[in-house]
Amino acid sequence: MCRVFATQMLLCPVVLLPVISLLARLVSPAVQLEIATFGATADYKQNRFYKSALEKGLDVILRPARLRSRLPDIVQVDMPSVSRETHFGTVGKFNTDYSPSVITQYVSERTGMTVVVVDQKGPKVLGFFALATEIHDDSGAPHTLEHLCFMGSKSYRYKGVLDKLATRAYSTTNAWTATDHTAYTLDTAGWAGFAQILPVYLEHVIVPTLTDAGCYTEVHHVDGSGHDAGVVYSEMQGVQNTQGELMDLRSKRLLYPEGIGFRYETGGMMEQLRVLTADRIREFHREMYQPKNLCLVIVGEIDHTDLLGILDDFEGTILLDIPKPAAPFKRPWVESKPTPALQKTSVVTVDFPEEDESSGEIMISFFGPDCNDAVLGK
Numbered sequence: 001m002c003r004v005f006a007t008q009m010l011l012c013p014v015v016l017l018p019v020i021s022l023l024a025r026l027v028s029p030a031v032q033l034e035i036a037t038f039g040a041t042a043d044y045k046q047n048r049f050y051k052s053a054l055e056k057g058l059d060v061i062l063r064p065a066r067l068r069s070r071l072p073d074i075v076q077v078d079m080p081s082v083s084r085e086t087h088f089g090t091v092g093k094f095n096t097d098y099s100p101s102v103i104t105q106y107v108s109e110r111t112g113m114t115v116v117v118v119d120q121k122g123p124k125v126l127g128f129f130a131l132a133t134e135i136h137d138d139s140g141a142p143h144t145l146e147h148l149c150f151m152g153s154k155s156y157r158y159k160g161v162l163d164k165l166a167t168r169a170y171s172t173t174n175a176w177t178a179t180d181h182t183a184y185t186l187d188t189a190g191w192a193g194f195a196q197i198l199p200v201y202l203e204h205v206i207v208p209t210l211t212d213a214g215c216y217t218e219v220h221h222v223d224g225s226g227h228d229a230g231v232v233y234s235e236m237q238g239v240q241n242t243q244g245e246l247m248d249l250r251s252k253r254l255l256y257p258e259g260i261g262f263r264y265e266t267g268g269m270m271e272q273l274r275v276l277t278a279d280r281i282r283e284f285h286r287e288m289y290q291p292k293n294l295c296l297v298i299v300g301e302i303d304h305t306d307l308l309g310i311l312d313d314f315e316g317t318i319l320l321d322i323p324k325p326a327a328p329f330k331r332p333w334v335e336s337k338p339t340p341a342l343q344k345t346s347v348v349t350v351d352f353p354e355e356d357e358s359s360g361e362i363m364i365s366f367f368g369p370d371c372n373d374a375v376l377g378k
């Protein structure tokens, strides 16, 4: 499910004037103009959390500009190289014979977070931050969580801040919820911008605010005219009764018995989104969004030492917010009940609402071989 960009914040001179006047001395005219379009709604204008998030974020983005502005004053001196301790160990490294790439895998001994770096020439750096997510109901907790992670984090408490900062680092963000994983993406021109946004983005994923207000706004609420509303609710309302979705859901119900994750609609069914609570979403986040269940895949021209340093620093800021890394953890899917074989062939008809009754669709579903079976799976 793709994320909906819903809110465009309005210009707020009260917040911006001190920031702009400060920046005017530090950055080029082009950057000043860009910053002048970044504001907040009147509700936010006096909020100290918003102000500090904005200023902190701009500091991250503009640090290189500040350094550049001081360049004439900086005298280059030869410094001894400093090797830094990292908590990330190399698990494996190999060249691929099908593309000009080198793949390296690191794992953090502190949190268990996995990082896979694909060294590849090119101007773009692509990041995929994937979590294995498994649920045994149609509540939509995985999908709602995907939306709520963009609503603010521990240090950046408002919706839109991440995307605005990402834009300033020549980046775009997006995310999707599949049945067996949730993935967040960061797409940047060059390593420097990627490196700036990475810790801000990861904080949104691992330590989001997940407020009650955010859930009402983004997931489901009843509006002033008595109608169901909410970004996720509206998204699912648009697809739940289409012929493809109805047929797919019936197929999943026939293939998988209760207690098997593939049986369920991770996007959320409208009936269940209406009663989904913020506490249930927080519980799901705490269970699934742990660094040990997170794999970062980063593709492009990557500075490995810089990357591991950023991730080390990031881990240091979240250790008190996550479950203890040594606490018992059931790995989603890997340690779950296996899917039993089909006992019989079923042929069913699925009705769907449509004005045009001239055509329909046929779906044929069956289990393939085990994907881990090197002989049959070939």
Ligand SMILES: [Zn+2]
Binding pocket: 001, 002, 003, 004, 143, 147, 232, 235
């Ligand atoms: Zn969505």
